[in-house]
Amino acid sequence: MIKDTTYLGKVTNVSAMELDVLVSDEIPSAAPIIDGKQYRIGQIGTLVRIPFGNINLYGVVASVSNIETMEDLKSNKIVMRYTRHLKVNLIGEKIGKRKFQTGIGIFPTIDDEVHLVIDRDLQEIYGESGEDYIEIGKHSSSGYLPVSLDIHKLILRHSAILGSTGSGKSNTTAVIIDKILNKYQGSRIVLIDIHGEYFSAFPTTAKSFRINCSSSPLYIPFWAMTFDELSFFLVSRQEGSERPEDKRLREEIVKLKKENKDHMKSGSVEDHLITADSPIPFDLRKLWYEINREVNATYNTAKESEQNTENEELISEGDYRKLIPARFKDYDRSNRAPFKSKNQTMYAYEKKIYSRLLDNRFDFMFNPGPYKNASMEHDLDEIIRSWISNEQRLTILDLSGVPFELIDISVGLLTRLVYDSMFWGRDEIYTGRKRPLLLIYEEAHKYLPKNESNSHIFGYARKGVERIFKEGRKFGVGAMIVSQRPSEVSDTILSQLGTFISLRLTNSSDQNTIKASAPNNMTSLIDLLPSLRIGEGIVTGESIKIPSRVRVDLHEPCPNSNDPDLVESWKSSHIIDENQYQSVVTNMREQRIINRKEEDNGND
Ligand SMILES: Nc1ncnc2c1ncn2[C@@H]1O[C@H](COP(=O)(O)OP(=O)(O)OP(=O)(O)O)[C@@H](O)[C@H]1O
Ligand SMILES: [Mg+2]
Numbered sequence: 001m002i003k004d005t006t007y008l009g010k011v012t013n014v015s016a017m018e019l020d021v022l023v024s025d026e027i028p029s030a031a032p033i034i035d036g037k038q039y040r041i042g043q044i045g046t047l048v049r050i051p052f053g054n055i056n057l058y059g060v061v062a063s064v065s066n067i068e069t070m071e072d073l074k075s076n077k078i079v080m081r082y083t084r085h086l087k088v089n090l091i092g093e094k095i096g097k098r099k100f101q102t103g104i105g106i107f108p109t110i111d112d113e114v115h116l117v118i119d120r121d122l123q124e125i126y127g128e129s130g131e132d133y134i135e136i137g138k139h140s141s142s143g144y145l146p147v148s149l150d151i152h153k154l155i156l157r158h159s160a161i162l163g164s165t166g167s168g169k170s171n172t173t174a175v176i177i178d179k180i181l182n183k184y185q186g187s188r189i190v191l192i193d194i195h196g197e198y199f200s201a202f203p204t205t206a207k208s209f210r211i212n213c214s215s216s217p218l219y220i221p222f223w224a225m226t227f228d229e230l231s232f233f234l235v236s237r238q239e240g241s242e243r244p245e246d247k248r249l250r251e252e253i254v255k256l257k258k259e260n261k262d263h264m265k266s267g268s269v270e271d272h273l274i275t276a277d278s279p280i281p282f283d284l285r286k287l288w289y290e291i292n293r294e295v296n297a298t299y300n301t302a303k304e305s306e307q308n309t310e311n312e313e314l315i316s317e318g319d320y321r322k323l324i325p326a327r328f329k330d331y332d333r334s335n336r337a338p339f340k341s342k343n344q345t346m347y348a349y350e351k352k353i354y355s356r357l358l359d360n361r362f363d364f365m366f367n368p369g370p371y372k373n374a375s376m377e378h379d380l381d382e383i384i385r386s387w388i389s390n391e392q393r394l395t396i397l398d399l400s401g402v403p404f405e406l407i408d409i410s411v412g413l414l415t416r417l418v419y420d421s422m423f424w425g426r427d428e429i430y431t432g433r434k435r436p437l438l439l440i441y442e443e444a445h446k447y448l449p450k451n452e453s454n455s456h457i458f459g460y461a462r463k464g465v466e467r468i469f470k471e472g473r474k475f476g477v478g479a480m481i482v483s484q485r486p487s488e489v490s491d492t493i494l495s496q497l498g499t500f501i502s503l504r505l506t507n508s509s510d511q512n513t514i515k516a517s518a519p520n521n522m523t524s525l526i527d528l529l530p531s532l533r534i535g536e537g538i539v540t541g542e543s544i545k546i547p548s549r550v551r552v553d554l555h556e557p558c559p560n561s562n563d564p565d566l567v568e569s570w571k572s573s574h575i576i577d578e579n580q581y582q583s584v585v586t587n588m589r590e591q592r593i594i595n596r597k598e599e600d601n602g603n604d
Contacts, residue, residue, distance in 0.1 A: 005034050006115040008041060008048060009086070011108050017091075019059060021048070021114045023084035034118050037142075042086050045528050045538075045549050046141055047117035050108045054096045057108055058117065058125070058546065059088035062524030088114070089524050091547060100125040100545050119145055125546055134179040136172070136501075137552040140536060147539065147550040149499070151180070154543040155438050155478035157498025158469055161537075162486045162514060167503035168535040169482050173440060174201045174555035176480075180438070181205055181393055189394045190387060190418060191440045192411055194447075196400030200560035207392040211364045211401035218397060219368035219383065220413050222284060227253065227276035229460060233409060234284075234366075235352045244345050252290060256282035260374035266381045279380060279417075283373040284366050288353045289320035291346045298328040298338035313338035323357060361403045365410070384421045387414075388437055389430070405456040411447050412460030415439065419468055422475045436476035441465065444481035445488040462490050469496040487513040499541035503552075504532040522547055 008027070013020035023041065030041050040046070042064040050057040069081045092102040119142050126148065129135065133148035154176075161169045161176075173191075180187050191198055191206075199208045209218035222230055227250055231237035237246055257280040262268045264281070274280060298313040299306070313329040331340040356366055370378040387395050402410050418439060426432035441448065447461040468479045469492065481497075483489055487509040494517045502514050506529075515526045518540050525538045525547055532538070535554065540547040 004115065005032065006049075006118060008114045008116050009084075011050065011110055011112045011114060012085075014107060014109060017089055017104070018062075019050075019088040019090065019108065019114075021086040021088055023086060025083065032116070034116070035120065037119065039116055039118065041116065042084065043141070045525055047091075047122075047546070048086070048088055049115045049117050049121055050112050051115065052106075052108070052112060055106065056094045056121075057090060057104060057106075058092050058094070058100070059090045060522075060524060060547065061086050062089050062527075063087040086114075087524075089522070091522075092545075094125060099127065102546075131183075134176065134183055136175055136179065136539075137535075137550045140549040140551050143551075147544070147548050149176075149539070150543040150545075151184075153541075154499050155436065155480075156473045156476075157542050158472075158478055158496055159480045159499035159501065159541070159543065160486070160494075160497050161480065161482045161501045161503070162505060162510070163484060163503025163537070164506050164510075165484050166534065167484075167505070167532070168537070168552060169484065169503060170197060170201075170442070170559040171535060171555055172501060172503065172537065172552045173442070173480075173482050174198070174559055175553050177202070177394060177440070178555055185393075186435060187393050187438075188388060188435065189438045189440065190414075191394065191396045192399065192414065192442060193396050194399045194402075194407060194443050196398040197560040198396050198442075199398065201555060201557055202394055202396070203557070205392060206394040206396050207386075207390045208396040208398055209387070210398040213398075216386075217369060218364055218399075219371050220365050220410050221281065221368040221371045221380075221383070222365050223257075223281050223371075224279040224380065224413055224417060225409070229409060229412075232458070233406070234356055235349045245349050248345050249349060250276045252287055253282065256287055256290075263374040263376065265376050265379035281371060281374040281379070283320070284353070285320045285323060285357060285372075288323070288350065288357060289318065289325065291350045291353065292325045294343055295341060295347050295350050296325065296328060297341045298331045299341065300337045300339070302335075302337075302339040302342075304342040307339075307342055323354075362406065364402070365406065380417075384417060388418060388421065407461075408447050408457045409460045411441070412462075412464045415461065415464035415468065419464065419472065419475075419477055422472075422477045426475045431476075433474075433476045436478065438478045438480060439465075439468065440480045440482065442482045444483040444493075445485040448481065448490050448493060449488050450490055462493075466490060466492045469493050484510075486510050486517075489513075497541070499539070499543040501537050501539050502526065502529055503537040504534065505529040525549070 007024065009021050009023040011019055012022045027041065031038050042061060044061055044064065046061050048059050048061060065085050067083050067085055069083060070078050090104050092100055093104055094100045122139065122142065122145055129148040132150055132152060134151050135146040135148045137147050139145040139147055161172050163169050177189055180189065196210065199206060207216065209216045211218050228239045231246065231249060253276045254274065257278055258271055258274050260280055260282055261271060261274060269280065299311045300313055301307060301311050315327040315329060318324040318326040329338045331338050356362055371383065397414060399407060399410060422432050422437060447457060448465055449457055452459050465479060468477050472478060481489065481493060494513065497517060500514060500518055505511055511526060511529050515523050518526055522540050525540065528538060535552050537552060538547065538549055
């Protein structure tokens, strides 16, 4: 006899966290109606409850099967019998009135009753969401029951939004940002947006920085790089190389940094503490000018030890700000004065630095506007403040105009500057632990890869972001990665993820990566990944009370990543005009898109 409308069957086998359940054949329907709502028995991914005493254990249905058995009845006839079986992964327990918790203290045993989990039970598990939670959507099974995430764990234990292209990652990211901004007035989020798709989703609530944007230009100054980083991007020096030209470069950079030690708005720095790695402004044009002078000068003496400024055969000083070199009398080829400079150590480096300075695609880094030299008006504090403490709580660092070969170092530098400001400001009342920050990395697989096989990715971004994943929590920095290829993302990052929001994912190696990283008993839920609908996800991990299948809300306006309307645009014929493609070519040359939407709506 059926004891209860939710009664499903009984336990027939228990092994570690896995149960076999025999569905009672007294249940008349595979889709009973309870409290006016229809439930489906044995739906993969749904929950079941195993009560004993005041304890309720919960598990998730992993598989369903119909087993055929033969019975030899008294009549000696062979009768076929079908029994329904479920495999269930245990996930957690609720003792009395206490909160639901993952993990199991007491295991069920043979013949324990198994029940359907109905909305009433789910409400009890979730309880009141309260101020610690943000709601991101509704349970797929219920349609109205909200799914809430513990914001503290979501941010400070780090998270990932994963899914194939078009599965709804950007929308989910936008929903989470929106909920945070609406609920927490002191929140702050920095979003690294390499395709420039997010400003359209937050036109009034975000501050966006972009290369060549006239109102909020993005500058990532080269002088914040370490010597290894800078020398690699400037002159292709390999780490560890200490050839004479490398020593000379280091020496000149230290000299230029020291010249600025008392001219910085944030305060002076003690001379003996300055190294080639110190984030102190200096003018790269000046560096080039000095080196150029050294290589190209002519002298009235042939003795190298006497070839100094006093003995130069100078015609004009030039102007380093305009990249005009100093001019000298031509050297005499018949071994008479003026003599050519004997010091040719920097010959090749001078050429490389000069070509970097001429390439305006690199201006945001090597010619960073007001930050290209030390000044009492503009300093690093202003850059950091503009990114993490501006009039909005969401900052979008739009890297869509950054040349691909600089994406890695750009993300690495941004990350390091933000992280270091939180680390060194950890005891200040306005930042660090007192005002945590979330960094979101869109398209993370592109610059946070498992191994640096791409010729433009050298691990600068990966090392910076891994540091946040390992110890950012202590200084109030949390990270979220968004990616369509989790199998290509750094293992260190994946292993430190507290929360997974996995949307539809079709590639099997990506599914396996999530299986390997998610808690063991979640594999049945992960198996559902290829069959999810757009905007539907499986949420597992620390920030959710019980792993859930969720329909994420739709954020309006959505991030600017919609597919083009192909049919609409192919339906009618297009006009051909000989002036077409000129502006396209200019965009290609300048590496920027002008007349962007953003400029129309006043962000520029
Ligand atoms: N929760 C949702 N409900 C309804 N529609 C959605 C939802 N999420 C996304 N969509 C639709 O799917 C489209 C693609 O979503 P989105 O841009 O978020 O995907 P994505 O995973 O970020 O793709 P990509 O990998 O190309 O960046 C959106 O334009 C939107 O129309
Ligand atoms: Mg996207």
